[in-house]
Amino acid sequence: MSDNVKDGALVHVDDVDKVFHRGSEDIHVLSRLNLAVPAGEFLALMGPSGSGKSTLLNLIGGLDRPTKGTVSIAGERVDQLSDRALAAWRARHIGFVFQLYNLLPVLTAERNVELPLLLTHLSKAERQKHVETALAVVGLSHRAKHFPRTLSGGEQQRVGIARAIVSDPTLLLCDEPTGDLDRKAGDEILNLLQALNREHKKTIVMVTHDPHASARAARTVYLNKGQLTAEKPE
Numbered sequence: 516m517s518d519n520v521k522d523g524a525l526v527h528v529d530d531v532d533k534v535f536h537r538g539s540e541d542i543h544v545l546s547r548l549n550l551a552v553p554a555g556e557f558l559a560l561m562g563p564s565g566s567g568k569s570t571l572l573n574l575i576g577g578l579d580r581p582t583k584g585t586v587s588i589a590g591e592r593v594d595q596l597s598d599r600a601l602a603a604w605r606a607r608h609i610g611f612v613f614q615l616y617n618l619l620p621v622l623t624a625e626r627n628v629e630l631p632l633l634l635t636h637l638s639k640a641e642r643q644k645h646v647e648t649a650l651a652v653v654g655l656s657h658r659a660k661h662f663p664r665t666l667s668g669g670e671q672q673r674v675g676i677a678r679a680i681v682s683d684p685t686l687l688l689c690d691e692p693t694g695d696l697d698r699k700a701g702d703e704i705l706n707l708l709q710a711l712n713r714e715h716k717k718t719i720v721m722v723t724h725d726p727h728a729s730a731r732a733a734r735t736v737y738l739n740k741g742q743l744t745a746e747k748p749e
Contacts, residue, residue: 525551525686526575531584533570545569546741548584557719559714559729561747562738568722569690571738575720576609576688577601578684589685606634610679614691616671618663618678623657628677635682636691649677652715653707669700676707680717687711689721694730705731 533545544567552558562568571655573579574586577593586594588608596604610631618627632642653673662672666704672692679687689708693701709731711717721732728736736743 523553524551525554525556525589525590526550526720527585527587528571528575529585529587530579530582531574531586533574533579534582543587543741545574548742550697550736550743552718552720555712555716556734557709557732558721559732559735560722560738561724561726561729561735566738567741568738572688572690572720572722575686576611577605584746588604603634606631606682608685610682610687611686612675612679612687612692613671614694616663616668616675616695617738618674619664621736623660624655624666624674624677625662627674628681631678633683633703645681648675648678649681652680652711653677667700668696669703672696672700672704673707674703676711680711680715685718687717687719689719691724693725698727701725701728718743 517650520573527529528548528550531545531548532543533542539695548571550571560571569597574581577658585592593601593604602695604704619630627647628649629642631685632645637645647656649679650659653676655670655673655677658670663674666674676692688731690698692708693704706727708719712719719732721728723729737747
């Protein structure tokens, strides 16, 4: 077992820089950034628009690579994986929850939830069992045959969460999961995320701009000028 796992941290982001190139201009989004997320933690990541919150989430989830530095999840250097190996790693270890749900309108709720499992070697019957379990966890078993257009925004986001957890991922990454919902529906989603963390021991990293949402997390860190701080910037 690696030291990264022994010290209790599931996520290690070490001395990470992220630079985007726009023509001849270099845009420095993250600078010598360090973050450790213990296994089983519910972490909120806050910061102003354009501060790099989603960029950091994408680096942790293997959707992007750092310009410098290292990203390790459960002791594995994901920044060193080939594109093919990285895709397989994401399918096994990462569940994504998006602000706008990203459901396919031509598929029912249960078929949307099944999508990540199509990358596995599970049989059709095994996939269906996983789907039924995930929909039960989010309280939507009775809506399995419904298409997204017949679901409320809160229900669509719960389908999105069911899709994220259907493969029992190591890490759940949520990018503004309540950003498109009213307060009541948003609170229901936050209750669900807390339950996934407390009862199912899911490690969650949530990007949010809403202090009401961040208050549900066990810890909040702030991204400011490319670096993280435990204190809200003035």
